[in-house]
Amino acid sequence: MWPPWVNTTRSSGAVCRSPSFSSPTLKDLHAILHDEPGQIPSSHSLRRILHRACLASAALRAIRSAASAPSSDPLDRRRRGVFVFYYTSLRVVRRTFEDCRTVRSILRGLRVAVDERDLSMDPRFLAELQAALDCPQPTLPQVFLAGRCLGGADEIHSLHESGELKALIDGLAPATSACDRCGGVRFVPCAACSGSHKRYSDKGGGFRACDECNENGLVRCADCFASAV
Numbered sequence: 428m429w430p431p432w433v434n435t436t437r438s439s440g441a442v443c444r445s446p447s448f449s450s451p452t453l454k455d456l457h458a459i460l461h462d463e464p465g466q467i468p469s470s471h472s473l474r475r476i477l478h479r480a481c482l483a484s485a486a487l488r489a490i491r492s493a494a495s496a497p498s499s500d501p502l503d504r505r506r507r508g509v510f511v512f513y514y515t516s517l518r519v520v521r522r523t524f525e526d527c528r529t530v531r532s533i534l535r536g537l538r539v540a541v542d543e544r545d546l547s548m549d550p551r552f553l554a555e556l557q558a559a560l561d562c563p564q565p566t567l568p569q570v571f572l573a574g575r576c577l578g579g580a581d582e583i584h585s586l587h588e589s590g591e592l593k594a595l596i597d598g599l600a601p602a603t604s605a606c607d608r609c610g611g612v613r614f615v616p617c618a619a620c621s622g623s624h625k626r627y628s629d630k631g632g633g634f635r636a637c638d639e640c641n642e643n644g645l646v647r648c649a650d651c652f653a654s655a656v
Contacts, residue, residue, distance in 0.1 A: 509599065510534055510541040511571040513556045517547045526580035527568045533587050534570070540600040548614050549641045609648040617646050 512534055514527035534541045544552040546567065556565050560576065570577045572595060577583060586592035605611045616622030617640035624644040625634045640646045 509572075510537075510539065512541050512543045512568065513552060513565075513570075514543065514545060514568040515547045516545050523567055530568045530570065530580050530583050533583060533592070535602070537593065537596050538602045539596050540602055543613060545613070548612075548643065548645065549647075551641060606648060606651045608650045611651075613648050613651045614645040615648050617644050620644060 512531065514531060515523065516527070518524045531543070544555070546552045546556070553565075556569060557563060559571065560569070566579060568579055568583075570579075570583055577586065577592075583592065586595075606613070609615050617624070617637060619639045620626050620637035622640075622644035624637050624640055624642060626637045627633070628635050637644070
């Protein structure tokens with residue numbers, strides 16, 4: 428059975444997706460700035476341009492306001508000035524894997540700290556993403572910055588190509604070198620159960636599930652987690 432975030436088709440009416448937009452042309456921008464006769468863009472093009480401007484402006488405002496607003500949940504960095512990247516490293520669906528790999532490459536190329544959350548490594552990330560998007564079947568990848576969803580592969584690629592994504596990283600923490608503790612995997616075996624996800628309890632009369640790790644017996648690497656703050 429496929430995980431909830433896996434879609435064998437590129438698009439589906441039952442799947443929640445971030446609003447998409449395409450890049451405005453230089454002709455459209457020039458017409459708006461100079462208001463030359465015969466160069467007025469269509470209302471559809473103008474809406475795309477205004478949507479992109481509002482998206483970038485809202486993200487910048489969220490970064491400034493989040494800098495002084497402490498989070499009640501130390502694991503939730505969606506409301507801080509940090510990229511939070513939900514993706515999968517599984518190759519179940521090739522298009523999804525390629526999209527995740529492309530966005531990951533773009534974010535790493537910015538050389539800023541990114542809190543990467545691989546849904547295949549920890550299923551609890553799915554519940555986080557569902558709550559953040561208010562959607563039972565979110566698509567991957569998804570990128571958040573300071574509490575705002577920037578979108579999936581199409582949106583991030585458009586922001587990157589236009590240079591707007593680079594403008595959003597001003598003031599963000601720089602990326603660190605590869606972690607010596609986990610080798611860049613960002614997860615390590617649970618020390619409490621040695622990665623078995625089971626612990627013996629005298630009071631319980633046998634083995635029980637370890638409550639300090641996920642179902643794979645893994646916990647987030649403390650060094651990588653700290654570097655994304």
